[in-house]
Each structure stands twice: as structure tokens, then as C-alpha cells.
Amino acid sequence: MEKKLLKKDKLSGIVKKMAADRTVYAPVQDEDNVLFKILEPGMEPLVAFANTKNAPKKVFFPHSELLVKYTRSPKGMVFSAMPEEAKEVVLFGVRPCDARSFALLDMLFDQEKWKDPYYIEKRKKSAVISLACVQPPYASCFCTSVDGSPTSTQGADILITDLGESYLVEFVTPKGEALASYFGEATAADAGAEAKKKEIAEKSAAAIQSKIPGRAIKPILDVSFEHPFWDTIAGKCLACGTCTYMCPTCHCFDISDEMKGDDGVRIRNWDSCMFPLFTKETSGHNPRTSQKQRWRQRLMHKFKYYVDNFDAIACVGCGRCVMSCPVNIDIRKIVTDISKL
Amino acid sequence: MQKPLQQIVAENPYVPMPVEIIKIITEVETKDIKTFRLAFVNKEDEERFKYIPGQFAELSIFGKGESPIGIASSPTQKGYIEFTVQKAGVVTSSLHEMEEGTLMGVRGPLGNSWPLEFLEGKNIVIVGGGFAFTTLRSLINYMIFEENRKRFGKITVVYGARSPGLLLYKDELEAWAKRGDIDLNVTVDKGDATWKGREGFVPTVCKEVAPSKENAVTVICGPPIMIRFTLPVFFDLGFSKENIITSLEMRMKCGIGKCGRCNVGSKYVCKDGPVFSLAELDKLTKEY
DSSP: OEEEEEEGGGHHHHHHHHHHHSEEEEEEEETTEEEEEEOOTTOOOOSSOSOOSSOGGGGTSOSEEEEEEEEEETTEEEEEEOOOOOOOEEEEEEOHHHHHHHHHHHHHHBOSSSBOHHHHHHHHTEEEEEEOOSSOSOTTOOGGGTTOOTTOOTTOSEEEEEOSSEEEEEEOSHHHHTTGGGGTTOEEOOHHHHHHHHHHHHHHHHHOOOOOOTTTTHHHHHHOTTOGGGGGTSTTOOOOOHHHHHOSSOOOEEEEEEEETTEEEEEEEEOOTTSGGGGOOTTSOOSOOSHHHHHHHHHHIIIIIHHHHHSSOSOOOOOHHHHHOTTOOOHHHHHHHHHTO | OOOOHHHHHHHOTTSOEEEEEEEEEEOSTTSOEEEEEEEESSHHHHHHOOOOTTOEEEEEETTTEEEEEEOOSOTTSOSOEEEEEEOOSHHHHHHHHOOTTOEEEEEEEESOOOOHHHHTTSEEEEEEETTTTHHHHHHHHHHTSTTTGGGSOOEEEEEEESSGGGOSOHHHHHHHHHSSSOEEEEEESSOOTTOOSEESOHHHHHHHHOOOOTTEEEEEEOOHHHHHHHHHHHHHTTOOGGGEEEEOOOOOSSSSSOSOOSEETTEETTTTOSEEEHHHHHHSOSOO
């Protein structure tokens, strides 16, 4: 893996140069929020920020996405067109937890048997530039408890670490190396830089105070589907679905049709296991009628089902759900409580 | 340049293959269950749609949506596929309004299937109730197909409906009854003036027919209440949970294990099911 040192004042220019050549998503200030958005001319990509309020999964798995277009014919509705091909995209400033979410989503959308061409095409045509967390951005961060780290390269094509005087730029994958020409002003990294990075990585990981028994609860979940504990977790849940919309790994979706005149589209939209209608059948039967069941589904999906199917926890420890829940339901506490069952 | 549709459907499991409704059969006197016979518009798609009894497909009506429906025809029937559909929601109601000659779409085949390799060489007991007879009919027609019949042992069928007018596939039931190689037991909860057949609930008839457990597998589909009262009959007859096979239904969208709504525990009914043995279901959570 090639490693380079870059003067800190050069980075913004490099990102803007990339944005002139292709679509670049980057963290930008938007009123009170830092949002992950397309970098337009005149916008400044942030490098010193905690994390974006919205998860970057939307680049590969948009809130609302066109699947197929159709039109009326004399014999009924027929196919008319596919969505336009995905463009080449760079995602700059992705935190390592969010970059890991791509690796986790790849397991589902790029499975051997059933492949999701919409996700895969966008993913293939993208490069992810991660910004390591030299210090954990929030007290609620818990990436180290779910197989991650503040300097993880999983899901990243380039990892940039702030060494204080300069940036260490690590080209992790061939897709990352393909962007090396933009970093022409960077110089070869020496052993000192590597040692510094290692020191920062250890310090940052150690600074993460919030710990949960991420993997340890799996054997407990295997046998506690009917445990009375589940009755205690969802009493105050409003079923608003905010946790699932903020989550970088939640991937449930709905497919629906919309018509205007003789033309229509079939689209998919983010959906949420927190909603009663999510599993409600035409007959009226609903396998998950209570919020308790729906919360159990969400937790089981992340900490048991995904582990069963992909040997990975479907949580990256970003803490967005913890910070955004309107009634302060804290997945960290639930996981910790489960470990004591 | 857009790729031809045949190539798109080969690469993209979300894009339905175009089919034409070539025949519509109203199955029941209440007229709310119809069988739709569909022919592929592109011959390549017919080749691609290689299915096994027990699988399902997403019936796709652009502008309305999609509905997952079990395949009612047998792969031994060439040139078309059939789906027996009850009028219930937006998509199925729209389908029921359609006429022969209309174009629509199909995505599939989806899901696992009846475990044909496991069933081969065994005596097969088919138990069906009401409208849930569709993929069982596919299996029966597959097994009695000339070249296949010798691969299966004795075939016993218990099929029940609430009334004679609600029995599906009446012509086929008559044809099967004339064959010497199926023990066919058709029953209705309550007969009418013209009904000369059996009366009685499916569990009771199963008890009377009392199929032997020796080298036998029961394949059962029906309303939950029928399943609940029929299973004990087969347990009493000595059938193990490994040898009782059923099919689950859940709300579905994608049909390929991505959209996240049809899981029972770690399994997705759309891609790991819909067919499970009772032994397999015992290992899953009871959330369906």
C-alpha cells in the first residue's frame, strides 16, 4: 500500500480539483448541520468536523431510487426505459465507521446468488476517501465494540489521517491508487510518519469510552427470542423510524409504483422495520403487531441475524441512532442489558 | 444506447419479464379466484424461467405494483405458466379486471421449492385446504407426468374446501380421479344438492385415510386453522417433523432477500423459503 505525506493546506484544493472532474460528495456546513452533500463550486469541503448528520449510504442506496420506467401500450403497461447509468463519484471525508457500513452493505447487496445491480453499479463507480478520527468525535461513539476502529480502512479506498503537521494519505485499494495523480504534491511517507499514525490510532481507539458487548450477546440472542426482557425495551418508542433512517447500515426498502398520465415509474424508497405496516399482509395478518416485536427485530437483525448470515454485526457504532432518538432509546444500553440476561 | 430488454432482465432481478395473459379461468363460484395462464413475450425468457414446483414469482403490473404468488402450473407444462390468484389487494384486484391478451410482467422464479430430490422414491401425501392448493397442484402434475411418475411411490391426496363451489381445478380433479395411480380424497366442509362426494373437515378425512408413515412424506398447505388441526393427525400416524413439509407466506417486496421484511429469524421466506420442513420451522422463531 502506497503512503504519502501531504501538506495540510493542500487537501481542500485537491478535493475541489476532483469535484471539477466528477461528482464529489463531501461533508459541508448546512445551517446548523454538517451534511454529506454534492460539493458544488464555492462550497468548502470540511476536514475538521465530528461526523455528518446523515449517513453516506444514500450515495449507493438513495432515499428514493428509480428502478424502471414504463408506459401505456394498447395491450397494457409495458417497459419503457431503465434509469441512466451511474456516474463516477468520489466520496470525500467519510468517517471510518461509515466507510465500514459500505463493506457491510456489500455483503447483502452483492451476494453471490442475488445481486442488486443498482447498488453494485454505483459502488463500482465510486471511490471512498476516509478521514480517520484522530479523536473520537462524540461521547456516544462505540465503533471499537462492533469490530471497527477510528482508523479502520474497511470500506475505504484512501484513508487520510491528520498527523498534526501534515496528512498521511494511505492508498488502500486500486480504486484509491487510481486517484493518486491528484495527490501529486504529496511526498513519500517515512517510517516516522507511520509510527506517528500508529500512535494516533492507538490513542484514538483508547479514547473511546463507550463500550458495548457487541459480539458477546450473539449466543444470548440465540436463545432469548421469547425472553420477557423484550417487554421492557420499546414502551416509549414512538415508531418514528428515525433510528433506521439515520443508520448507515439499515437497508430495508419498499417498492412502489407512480403514474402520471400514460407514463410511470417503479421506485424503491427507504422503509423501516419500526413501522407497523412494514410486515402487514393484505389479509390483515401481521407477524409483528407490537413495537416490542419490531424493536426485537431491529436489534436481532443487527446483532444476530446479520452475524448468522454474514458473520458481521450490522452496526458500525456511529451513535447516530443514540443521538437522534426523540425519546432517548439507547441501543448501547439495550445491548449491555442483554449481556446480563 | 439502451440494452435490449431480454438482456436487462437477465442481469437485473428487479425488472419483470413481459408476459401476455393467454387464458383466464374463473375457478370458484364466488368468482374471486381466477387462474391466469401467461405466455412469455420473449422466448429467451421462457428458457430463463426454469422453475420447480413450490417456487413463486412476483406478478408485476406496472402502475399498480407486484404481488408474490405461488406458481400453479408444473414445469412439465410447456409454453406457459399459471398462477391462481385470489382478489385481495391493489395488484390482485387489478389483475382480476384484466382480459386475455393483456400484457403484464413476471419476476422469478423465486424461492426454494418442494424438495423434489428428498421426495423421490418416497410415498407422497399431499394435504391441501381451500385456496392454498396451488403449488400442491403444481407438484401433483409434476409427479404424475409420464416420465416422472415412476420416480415417486404411492401418491395420496387429501384436498378440502368449504363448499363444492370453492374447489379449484375441478376438471383436473375429475381427471385425477379417473387415474389409477392417485389415491384422491376430495372433501368439502358442507356439500350441496348436487354434491355426491365426501363431506368432512380435512383433519378428519386425513384420520380416516390414515396414510402410512412408512417411507412417506406429507406436503401440507392450507389455512392456519386447518394446519393446526391436521398436524396432530400426522404426528399420531407417526410422521416425524422431518417428513412434514409446508410453505410459508409473508409480506414481500423484492423477493430476493434484500428489502428486509419477510425474515423469520435469520431466514428470508422469499429466498431461503417459502418451503420448510416442520423440523426446520422448529429451529426458527415463531414470528410469521
